[in-house]
Amino acid sequence: MKRRGVLAGMAATIAPFGMAQAAAPRVLVIGAGMAGLSAAAALTAQGVPVTVIEARDRVGGRAVTSRLWPGMPVDMGAGWIHGVKGNPLTDLADAAGAPLAMTDEDRGHDYDGNGREIDLAEAHDGAEAIVEAARERVDSADRDPSLQAAVEGGPDWAQLSPPVRHLIRHCIGTAIEQEYAADWGKLSASYFDDGAFFDGGDAMFPNGYDALPLHLAQGLDIRLNSPVTALEQQGEGVVVVLADGTRMTADKAIVTLPLGVLQAGGIRFGNALAPARTAAIRDLGMGLLNRCWLRFDRVFWPADADWLGFVGPKVGLWQDWVSLTRTTGAPLLVGFNAGSTAEGIEAMNDTATVASAMTALRAMFGGGVPDPVAAQISRWRQDPFARGAYSCLPPGTSARTRGALFGTDWDGRIGFAGEATSADHGATVHGAFLTGQAIVRKMLS
Numbered sequence: 542m543k544r545r546g547v548l549a550g551m552a553a554t555i556a557p558f559g560m561a562q563a564a565a566p567r568v569l570v571i572g573a574g575m576a577g578l579s580a581a582a583a584l585t586a587q588g589v590p591v592t593v594i595e596a597r598d599r600v601g602g603r604a605v606t607s608r609l610w611p612g613m614p615v616d617m618g619a620g621w622i623h624g625v626k627g628n629p630l631t632d633l634a635d636a637a638g639a640p641l642a643m644t645d646e647d648r649g650h651d652y653d654g655n656g657r658e659i660d661l662a663e664a665h666d667g668a669e670a671i672v673e674a675a676r677e678r679v680d681s682a683d684r685d686p687s688l689q690a691a692v693e694g695g696p697d698w699a700q701l702s703p704p705v706r707h708l709i710r711h712c713i714g715t716a717i718e719q720e721y722a723a724d725w726g727k728l729s730a731s732y733f734d735d736g737a738f739f740d741g742g743d744a745m746f747p748n749g750y751d752a753l754p755l756h757l758a759q760g761l762d763i764r765l766n767s768p769v770t771a772l773e774q775q776g777e778g779v780v781v782v783l784a785d786g787t788r789m790t791a792d793k794a795i796v797t798l799p800l801g802v803l804q805a806g807g808i809r810f811g812n813a814l815a816p817a818r819t820a821a822i823r824d825l826g827m828g829l830l831n832r833c834w835l836r837f838d839r840v841f842w843p844a845d846a847d848w849l850g851f852v853g854p855k856v857g858l859w860q861d862w863v864s865l866t867r868t869t870g871a872p873l874l875v876g877f878n879a880g881s882t883a884e885g886i887e888a889m890n891d892t893a894t895v896a897s898a899m900t901a902l903r904a905m906f907g908g909g910v911p912d913p914v915a916a917q918i919s920r921w922r923q924d925p926f927a928r929g930a931y932s933c934l935p936p937g938t939s940a941r942t943r944g945a946l947f948g949t950d951w952d953g954r955i956g957f958a959g960e961a962t963s964a965d966h967g968a969t970v971h972g973a974f975l976t977g978q979a980i981v982r983k984m985l986s
Contacts, residue, residue: 568984569594569781569789571769571808572797574602575970576959578757579977580795585761587985593761594781594789596768596926600758603799603927604970606749607834607917613871614749615834617919618930619970624739630753630971634746637756641744642868649848652905659852661712667705668712671697679730685936688717691730710856714879719861721968722828723933724880732939737965747869753970768926772796772955773811779954793954795980797973800946800961801827801928814950818957821946824938825961827929828968829883829922833898835913837872841906849874851901857882859901876901887920894918931968932961940964947976949984956980 568584570577573595584591599605604619622630622641634641651661675691692698692713701709718725721733729735746752771782778792798808803822813819842849842864849862858878865873876898878886886894895916903910921930934942947962949955958976966972 567591567791567793569779569791569794570797571772571781571794572602572799572959573597573600573754573758573763573765574797574799574959574973575604575754575757576973576977576980577602577795577797578754578761579974580797580958580981581761581763581977582757583978583981584985587981589985591762592789592791593763594767594769594783595763595765598766600763600765601751601754603921603930604750604754606746606751608749609917610836610915613836613869613873614747614751615873615875615917616746616750617832617834617917618921619750620832621743621745622971623743623969624741625744626739626741628739628741628971629974631744633753633756633974634744637752639746639748639752639756642747643742643744644847644863644868645742646848648846648867649850650843650846651850651852653852654854654904656905656907661708661850661852664705664708665712665716668709668716671695671709672713672717676730685729685731687726687936688713688728688730688733689724689726692725707856708852711850711852711860714857715850715861718857719830719877719879721933722830722879722930723826723935724857727826727880727933727935729934729936729938732934735934735940736963736967739971745868747865769798769808771809771811774951774954777954779951793956793984795956795958795977795984797957797959797977799827799927799929799959800825800932801922802926805928807925807928812951817945818948818950821942824935825942825946826933826935826938827961828880828931828933829887830877830879830930831883831886831921832917832919833876833878833886833894834917835874835876835895835898835902836915837874837911837913839911840866840872841910842866842874849905851905853901853904855882859898862902874902884922887922891916891918933968940967943967947980949980953984956984 568591570581570593573593581591581593605617606614625631679691768784773780779794781789844866846864851860859876861877863875921927944964958980960973963972963976
């Protein structure tokens, strides 16, 4: 009943289509991530024949849960509902019967490189003040440098002592670089956080985030293991060409591939796209945020903590950790790296990655910290069907750039959706979900 309510609310905003028509057009949706599944579910609710074409052997895209460890599901990509109040994913989780566990940023402990617990409240306040002052300066000058250039070019930065500057950089790293999956030198000073936000705190999925895509996929016609290489016009419709040479025809197609795949030329468009859309694909950034899950035989960190911070000698390296102990009872830690730090870690094998992570944990909690009994590591840049974690806004781009990527082309025959196309909720799963609904409304109105 809950799922029917979610989809009914979605379908109610779409102009009547399908059953009231003489013949409903066949729609091909490229990509079975959250945007593609959302679009396909909306089309199905309208009685429109739709097939989802997915390159992977599973649904979910960048929302993937590993079940390699029995009884300990771990999310390798998407991990939270960001802002549970009014967020459509909250209702979707309820419909899927997926329990949520709220995480609290106040349940945190920060440590320096000597294992001392430190209070970063003053540093966080200082970082926020410096960033806001830098943004005001560039806004008044009507220019958009990188956040790094804006901050380091200000008088307040030059006056900081090296130790204080290091703490401020750490706070910028945790609050901004980790959040937006890119170095501050590659983020727009004015618009890195351009968009809207839901209230109500953040929630994780103790039983796995994949509950959402698996729920949406129920009853849909999905063709797995089918990478798409080209999309062409044919008569009044379109042709989707698969890697094995298969040609699938339809009246319309919806493209929900990650920005990184579009930027890498993973799909050839037989006709030119709108100049603004082509520019958006070129100019938006595809950020990187990776996870390293470590399973231990015992808990050696504060069991009541959700977050553990490491102010080590190198800014950005293993600076953010999340404990799953409070929410699941399991001795699990996940360490995060973003931007260029994540790029460097991706070049390392599993053994070296775990050794690097353990160096940080032993600096935080002492040399007696045991080795993990197992590890799982994400490498989103190397994933050919993602080419990164999620989109971000480099200098010269804004939410308007994302909005230019969303929409239709080829006289309405193809549409574009996905988190990178969401002007209001870019870089989020709920942004992907909402654009999947929105592109169906646009194409079928």
